[in-house]
Amino acid sequence: MTTIGSATDIDRLGTVLGVWAHPDDEAYLSGGLMALARDRGARVVCVTATRGELGTEHPDVWPPDRLAAARTYELAHCLAILGVHEHHWLGHADGGCPAVPTAQAVARLCDIIAWVRPDTVLTFGPDGITGHPDHRTVSAWTTAAFERAAPPGARLLYATFAERRAARWTPLNERLGIFPPGLPVLTPERLLAVDVELDAGTADRKVRALAAQRTQTAELMAFVGLERFTAWVGDESFVDAAAGVPAMAGTNAARETADSGPTTRPRAAAETATTSRAAAGAAHHDRHHRLDRLDRLDRLDRLDRLDREAREAREARVEPTTTTASV
Helix, strand or coil: CEECCCHHHHHCCCCEEEEECCCCHHHHHHHHHHHHHHHCCCCEEEEEEECCCCCCCCCCCCCHHHHHHHHHHHHHHHHHHHCCCEEEEEEECCCCHHHCCHHHHHHHHHHHHHHHCCCEEEEECCCHHHHCHHHHHHHHHHHHHHHHHCCCCCEEEEEEEEHHHHHHHHHHHHHHCCCCCCCCCEECHHHCCEEEECCHHHHHHHHHHHHCCHHHHHHHHHHHCHHHHHHHCCEEEEEEHHHCCCCCCCCCHHHHHHHHHHHHHHHHHHHHHHHHHCHHHHHHHHHHHHHHHHHHHHHHHHHHHHHHHHHHHHHCCCCCCCCCCCC
């Protein structure tokens, strides 16, 4: 395992190419790593499949065209904070990646890989971190393209959650309702290929980059609080695709991947067909999952305010004011 703790560790990554589904995926999962690499003068290239035009619980305020424009600007600002100046859009519809012809998508990524010639490629694992169909499809595309076009010696790294984070962050994750049952996949330390615990300065920079994507992060950061949010996003971990990945609860796909070692790359490309058949239903579920999360945040926020008011009243030894209407 490479624990990123020195400039030498960063230098080993070489040229870095990240391939993600939506704006903010890159910052949440690899923002610190990208910033550290750029500070060392490494080339970092980011690829985003969609503009995330469906990523809102307020579609009346943010119709797709308006949100796409906003997120385009936000991502540019985010990457500038991280020092990343090379970015490519794949131009696919948000929620529509599984419907894109696999050969077309893989060929486009092969062209990018051949042009960038990365030493390290970052993307989602087959689980997609949250199980989102776009995430899982982008993982499959990237895996297939890496197998065909990556230069000798390059590494494909899948983003994952280190098992050590579970005790601290599972209660918050469950409270926020971010992950469906069985996710995130938790990876033991011995299986991590790259592990980053961000220093204070890099963590602050990553949070500023995420804050730049305010249509996605403003409500969450306000609810969680800046200090806690910074700690929550302060780790970045990856497994080597060639070594296999831990199994996702309730599925056989990840387990088969782990058992098969380097031959998983063609299988991951074939996964797109299965994802495509379920795309409409999964996208519908994801939409309702986001709405449920907003309702949960609203309820929790109201409860927190009531608790805070009651606590302040007790500390002041004054009962909360009650207004009674005269009849």
